[in-house]
Every structure is written in structure tokens, then in C-alpha cells.
Amino acid sequence: MNVLLTGFEPFGGSQVNPSEQVVRAIAERPPGGIRLETAILPVDQETGPAVLWSAVERHRPEAVLCLGEAAGRAAISIERVAINLLDYRIADNAGHQVSDQPIVPGGPAAYFVTLPVRAILTAIQAAGLPAELSLSAGAFLCNQVTYVLLHRLQESGRLLPAGFIHLPALPEQAARRSPPIPSMSLETLESAVRIALQVIAQPSAGKIFPSAR
Numbered sequence: 001m002n003v004l005l006t007g008f009e010p011f012g013g014s015q016v017n018p019s020e021q022v023v024r025a026i027a028e029r030p031p032g033g034i035r036l037e038t039a040i041l042p043v044d045q046e047t048g049p050a051v052l053w054s055a056v057e058r059h060r061p062e063a064v065l066c067l068g069e070a071a072g073r074a075a076i077s078i079e080r081v082a083i084n085l086l087d088y089r090i091a092d093n094a095g096h097q098v099s100d101q102p103i104v105p106g107g108p109a110a111y112f113v114t115l116p117v118r119a120i121l122t123a124i125q126a127a128g129l130p131a132e133l134s135l136s137a138g139a140f141l142c143n144q145v146t147y148v149l150l151h152r153l154q155e156s157g158r159l160l161p162a163g164f165i166h167l168p169a170l171p172e173q174a175a176r177r178s179p180p181i182p183s184m185s186l187e188t189l190e191s192a193v194r195i196a197l198q199v200i201a202q203p204s205a206g207k208i209f210p211s212a213r
């Protein structure tokens, strides 16, 4: 199966982004049975969604898994939904800080992701790693790229499994906070994402899963 895996560049004053590091680590040793394409997205209101969509157009993946950092979360967070809202709590890397705007004017209020979220959760937990289903990817870039991805896939009639996983901070990021925030090692994050990819690449995963499954 041809899978597109994406992460984000660092943002918000951090030198690293766990999602970028996980993508680079998995790209070095892709899982068997998966033709992996990767992209690192800019944390930029305009170019972030554009780089993701051009990777979809170029690689024609059969599934898309996007990763991002959610500093402060204590578990691997499998997102279930993306909402039609831009309400940046900080500026992006290009200085945009938009409030209370739709991503797609007149677009649906929200899209469910089309990944087998419950199966991914169960598989990660079965490996002894902390994971959760999440009902909000926030209102910053991670939510935005997920919404734009799901919207364009739907508009272009390309219904394929696509969704988003938020990763906790790395220990070196957590150590710089006072008080420290929850963190997970790169090895743990990489293991969890490899499990998610395995679930996505299972034969039944060609189906579109409503997020309730």
C-alpha cells in the first residue's frame, strides 16, 4: 500500500518537533509492505495545507497519516474530527495569527477522519503504549491541514483513509518547561506510529471508516 506520512517543522519557539523526527526516523526504515512517501509541512497558514495537498497530488497515496505535536498532552492522541475554524492561539512561523475565521467559508462545520481510529487505538494500547481518542485537534495548523485534506479528498471524490495523530512533547522539550509537561521518548512515539501504519495498511483498511468505528 502506498501511504503518505507527514510531520510538521518546529514552531512556537521550539527547536524540534517530535512529528518531524518520527517521520524522518520511519522514512529511514519504512515498514514492510508499505510504499512510504513523506513530507514535512511548514507551520504556515498558507503553505502548510498547500504542501500537504501537493504531496497528495504528486504521490497519489492510498492512505494519508499526518502527525503533529501537541505539547502538554500525555498520550498519543488519535484525532477523530477536524473543524472548520481558524483560531490560532499563537502566530504561525510566518507571523499569521488569525482568529474566529472559517477554513473554508461555507464549508461543512466538521469532517470525521476516515481512519480506523478505534483499531489504531486498540493496537497501540495492546503494545503497552498510552494512547487516546481525541475530539479536538485544536484550531491551529494541525486541525487546519486535516480539515483541508478531508475537504479536498471529498470534493475530488477520492475517498481514502486519512487522518491525524497528535504526539506529546519529547523529553528535551518538556525539560525546558517550568513546571515540566508530559513527554514521550522518540523511540516510544516511533513505535506507536509504526503500529498505526500497520493497522492502516491491513487489507480491510482500504475501506473508509467513519470515525465512530
Ligand code: PCA
Pocket (backbone or CB within 6 Å): 008, 011, 017, 019, 043, 067, 068, 069, 070, 137, 138, 139, 140, 141, 142, 143
Ligand atoms: N502542532 C501544531 C501545528 C504544528 C504542530 O506540530 C498544532 O497542533 O496545530
